[in-house]
Amino acid sequence: MSTLTTPPAAPGAGVSLLSRSLPRWAPAATLAGSAAVVAAVLVAVGAFGLAQWTVLSVLLFAVTITAASASVEGGRRAKDRLVTTLVYVCFGLAMIPLVSVLWTTVQNGVLRLDPYFLQTSMRNVLARDDAGGAYHAIMGTLIVTGWATVISVPVGLMTAIYLVEYGRGRLAQAITFFVDVMTGIPSIVAGLFIAALWLQLFGAGNFMGFAGSCALSVLMIPVVVRSSEEMLKLVPNELREASYALGVPKWRTIVKVVLPTSIAGVTTGVMIAIARIIGETAPLLVTAGFTDSINFNAFDSRMITLPVYVYRQISQGGQIPFERAWAAALTLIVIVMALNLLARLVSRIFAPRTGR
Amino acid sequence: MTTTQPPQTEQPAKPPPGRRTRRRPGDLVFENSARLSGVLILVILAAVAVFLLVQALPALSENQGNFLTDTEWAPSGDAPSFGVAALVFGTLLAAVLALVIATPVAVGIALFISHYAPRRLASLLGYVVDLLAAIPSVVYGLWGITWLMPQIGPFFEGLNRYLGFIPIFAGPVASPPRTILTASIVLAVMILPIVTAVAREVFLKTPTMHEEAALALGATRWEMIRMAVLPFGRSGVISAAMLGLGRALGETMAVAMVLSPGLLIDFFLLQAGHHQTIAALIALQFPEASTLQVSALIAAGLVLFAITLVVNMAARYIVSRRKEFTE
Known part of the structure; x- marks a missing residue:
């Protein structure tokens, strides 16, 4: 490299190192x-x-x-x-x-969103009446989503535990792959599946809130598995080994050491999964149906949720149903955004402390 | 994102042979219930296919037409005759159009977040784009009817006036524009977040050394992206697009609310009443369907399930292959 020894061009010799630029x-x-x-x-x-x-x-x-x-x-x-x-x-x-x-x-x-709207159902209200609200739909949303969460969280969390703590070989690989595939199931197909199952079990025309919850859990389980799996993997191995070294059985290690360490992340994942399914319309349309009345019993007769309510109002046409639909949509978005924000907050406050 | 290799946890050393190998009952119960949950997922997935098939059979056996090649949908009366050809065409057309619109924009946004936006702003912007994913699909449908259709109408008119000689933009332009193109635009907005999120993750994983090497050789930012980031992220972008495609194929409510249905096989994007998707058909007809109609709709759902299954498995396959090469 002889160039190293050649002296640099004297400054001001007309050679600029910088190209012209704007x-x-x-x-x-x-x-x-x-x-x-x-x-x-x-x-x-x-x-x-x-x-x-x-x-x-x-x-x-x-x-x-x-x-x-x-x-x-x-x-x-x-x-x-x-x-x-x-x-x-x-x-x-x-x-x-x-x-x-x-x-x-x-x-x-905001045109129609007031306490009256939140506290009244659509029972005995005609579509064009200047009355009626979404109370039955809000309650239905909470009940259907609640049952879906009750089903999905144990199954999803246990599957994640299996994949992270126990899973070896073919079975674990198959589960991982099919959880990914399950993430891609269209929501309407999940709904149809439960509708077909209900048709088989109870005969035609048996709409109920719990069927909707089952359909939603088909969509929710893979999301819970994915996020919990990521969180369980973040738990440092040293914690597990320290526990084993003290002679603690594996299952108690998982319950007392691994889960408490990752609980914040798992909670965040569950909340985001809820926010994802709470807005589903199509699977509920074919499983839970729709109604104008309040129904608190998930195991008997039809039950309506906020997204289905929005859709029903729109398909009736006219100005007042239109306003009702938007008010319900706003309520739904507020719930979803609140869940998302809460999830971020939980994960920030209780972030898992990895290492020292 | 996806891991096919077993997780990295260490199994506690097995006790040496000869010593007591009885396992604690708590461990047995816990491990088996965990395994059961995992197996349950496989069972559910198999049950989806089985129950759809079982419930679809009555309609399929009474079908007078050819289920796969017929375009008409009349699963009632004495001679029920129905086929999914037009529906499959409509479903694919809407999803592919959405993909064509969304992918370039999503790649642009992903690049903006990963390589252009100030570092501080980037994570916030990522969150903002994720917000799009949190909005329920029925709200997108409402938005499509209320906001998008009045805005897009004049644009379609212009498209037809100046580019009408291209067959796909042939008139008469529908008003209100309840057409397949409007539905695809709504779908594109809905799949934007997932495509962006996956593409962004891949772009952020570009080896910094490659980027710095390109910059050190005097490359501009675009040249660096073209030489280092895009080749690295290509398969990631492809799988992101496939995931978006899977999403768009199964999206129901937005299409059901925006599109004016029809059962033709043609490419007239600006005309209403020409196309319909499987998912939207099911949502529209199921609540008031008779037994045979329900069975026919379930058969259509089975077809949709098969299509999305193939698309998603292809996407996962590409992702897992990329992993082997790069990590």
């Missing part, structure tokens, strides 16, 4: 400039609209910044700037549905 403020200035130009043109033509303005501004920005970069910095940098713009646009695109879903839900939901 100043740091160039993108911001270009964006502002294109927004202004497009706004001016649109107003002049008389076709100003938020959508057109945004789309055309971004287009003009992309063209300008790429052209400027190509002339100053060269083709490679220009391509880089173009891709950067594209990536930002993608993210902006994703924000549109999120913001508009939340916005329309809140905007339309």
